[in-house]
Every structure is written in structure tokens, then in C-alpha cells.
Amino acid sequence: MARVEAVACGSLHEAAWLERNLLEADMPPWNRRPGGEETAIYIVVDARPRTAGVRTSHLARFDDVVGFGPYLGGTRARQAISGLHRAFPLSYTRDRLTGAERAIAARRGIGPQARERFAAAVISALDGTDAEPAREALTAARDRAVAALNFELAGRIHEELAALEWVTSVQRVTVEGGGDQDICGWADGVAVTFAIRGGRLNGWDQRECARSAVARASAVTPPEWTGFAQRNAELAAALIRA
Known part of the structure; x- marks a missing residue:
């Protein structure tokens, strides 16, 4: 070893992407796995009346929807989507819902009139404009679960908060x-x-x-x-x- 070189990144997400980029660029003899173990994934925000919701995509094609990414780690992306749905249930504002979805939407007082507001809140969280409302909503939900001694639910929400932090943290080393x-x-x-x-x-x-x-x-x-x-x-x- 001649010397140690290090790079200070702005977040764990950014550091993970940098590691992946370096491995793909150099393909070291004992670590030759193109793409690494984690999945590169995108998050799509769809505000169309019939298909409203937040979902993942493996392709960087965003026709008539708003796309974000790439993110490293499919599990984290899906946990973040779960958290965003918990905070801003955009999919419950669709024109066509199942019977169960209609019942949940009615119980929560959610209707098509909330579609644009929920979509704007999710987009603001993902584009870095303002993720605080989503964090506050999830933190409050977690605290309510703890107060009700529902620790399994509280744990899931805690993971959603961590995933939201992952997808909204600084990440500049891989840009679509x-x-x-x-x-x-x-x-x-x-x-x-x-x-x-x-x-x-x-x-x-x-x-x-x-x-x-x-x-x-x-x-x-x-x-x-x-x-x-x-x-x-x-x-x-x-x-x-x-």
C-alpha cells in the first residue's frame, strides 16, 4: 500500500453510488460483478385521474408522469413509496377504486379533489424542495403507533422514514x-x-x-x-x- 485516498460524499446514498461507479469503471479482478448487488430504480409520480399513484420503474421513461432517480436499492425505494403513500395517499384519489379502497378513502375523507395537492406534496419531497411535511406526517404516525403499543407498525414506519431520507439525501455522482x-x-x-x-x-x-x-x-x-x-x-x- 502506497497511500490512502478518500472521498467525502454528501450522504450514504451518494457514497453507495460512487462505490458502484468505481467498481463498474475499473472492474477489479476479485470484484467483477457489473452493476453490483443493488438495483438501480426510479420513482414515478402519476397524477392522471385513472392511474394516480406513486410507483417504481426500472426504466427512465416518464411519459405524462414525473420521474425521479436513479436510486440505488429497490427495497429502499419501495419503502420510501410506502411512506409517501402513508403521508399522501395519492392512489386513493383515482377515479376508479376497488370497494375496499373506496371505503378507506371515505373513512379518511379523501377524494379526487386532493389529487393535485397530494401529487404536489410528493413531488416536493422527491425533488428536494420540501420533504419536511412527509417526515412530519410519518413521525406523527410512528409516535401514534408507539403510543398504541403497536411496535411492529412503528418499526415499519421507522424504516419508511429511513428510506425517505435515503431517496431525498444529496446524490450528485450519478445523474440520469x-x-x-x-x-x-x-x-x-x-x-x-x-x-x-x-x-x-x-x-x-x-x-x-x-x-x-x-x-x-x-x-x-x-x-x-x-x-x-x-x-x-x-x-x-x-x-x-x-
């Missing part, structure tokens, strides 16, 4: 339809340059150099990546100097 770019950060005599190819961050290079050597690369680094690049340059410098 993304392009190619290099991002660069410099700190204490160390430059780190990350390579994004096809929307996937799948490699980096770090070297000791003067700031002037990477001034141009740093200047063209997109503003949304500046903090990421700077943070990781500082980490690289700290590890080299340790």
Missing part, C-alpha cells in the same frame, strides 16, 4: 442523462480532479502542485461542485500530510 465534465479543487498544495463521464463520477486524480497549475481547471468547475471539490482537496491534503 448527465454529460461529461471535470471538477477540480485545491488545498494546501494538493489538487484533486474528479472525472464525470456520462453523468457518473467514476474516477479522480490527486497530485501535489501549486495553485497556479490548476487555476484554469478550478475556474471552470461548476458552482454546484465547488464545495465538493474543495472539501475533498482539503481531505486529500490532510491525508498526505498525516
Whole structure:
């Protein structure tokens, strides 16, 4: 071992995607499983009267619906959908419901008039605008379950909260339809340059150099990546100097 290099990610979800990207890019001899163990999946929000609801999709095709992702982990995506349904039951606003669904919707006072509001709330949670209403609704539901000594239900809701955090956390290293770019950060005599190819961050290079050597690369680094690049340059410098 010559040295240790590390990358500080914005979330566990982002770190999981980065690991997958690196494995797919390098295919190390003893870890050659394209795609890894986790499933890449999308979440679809459908506000159409006959098919309203939130569901998963394995394809990045979103005709007449709103799509989000990719997310790493089918189980987490489905748990997040379960939680979003618990908070904003969009599927109960469809024009055609089963008898059981009509009874549940009636008991909860839900009708087609809530369709746009529920769809907007789910979209706001998934696009990062405002996930707090969903978190508050699930936290309140979990607390009610605990108060009723229904610990199995409380456990399920707790998992839904964790899954919602997973799908709404920072994740920039894998972007559907993304392009190619290099991002660069410099700190204490160390430059780190990350390579994004096809929307996937799948490699980096770090070297000791003067700031002037990477001034141009740093200047063209997109503003949304500046903090990421700077943070990781500082980490690289700290590890080299340790």
C-alpha cells in the first residue's frame, strides 16, 4: 500500500453510488460483478385521474408522469413509496377504486379533489424542495403507533422514514442523462480532479502542485461542485500530510 485516498460524499446514498461507479469503471479482478448487488430504480409520480399513484420503474421513461432517480436499492425505494403513500395517499384519489379502497378513502375523507395537492406534496419531497411535511406526517404516525403499543407498525414506519431520507439525501455522482465534465479543487498544495463521464463520477486524480497549475481547471468547475471539490482537496491534503 502506497497511500490512502478518500472521498467525502454528501450522504450514504451518494457514497453507495460512487462505490458502484468505481467498481463498474475499473472492474477489479476479485470484484467483477457489473452493476453490483443493488438495483438501480426510479420513482414515478402519476397524477392522471385513472392511474394516480406513486410507483417504481426500472426504466427512465416518464411519459405524462414525473420521474425521479436513479436510486440505488429497490427495497429502499419501495419503502420510501410506502411512506409517501402513508403521508399522501395519492392512489386513493383515482377515479376508479376497488370497494375496499373506496371505503378507506371515505373513512379518511379523501377524494379526487386532493389529487393535485397530494401529487404536489410528493413531488416536493422527491425533488428536494420540501420533504419536511412527509417526515412530519410519518413521525406523527410512528409516535401514534408507539403510543398504541403497536411496535411492529412503528418499526415499519421507522424504516419508511429511513428510506425517505435515503431517496431525498444529496446524490450528485450519478445523474440520469448527465454529460461529461471535470471538477477540480485545491488545498494546501494538493489538487484533486474528479472525472464525470456520462453523468457518473467514476474516477479522480490527486497530485501535489501549486495553485497556479490548476487555476484554469478550478475556474471552470461548476458552482454546484465547488464545495465538493474543495472539501475533498482539503481531505486529500490532510491525508498526505498525516
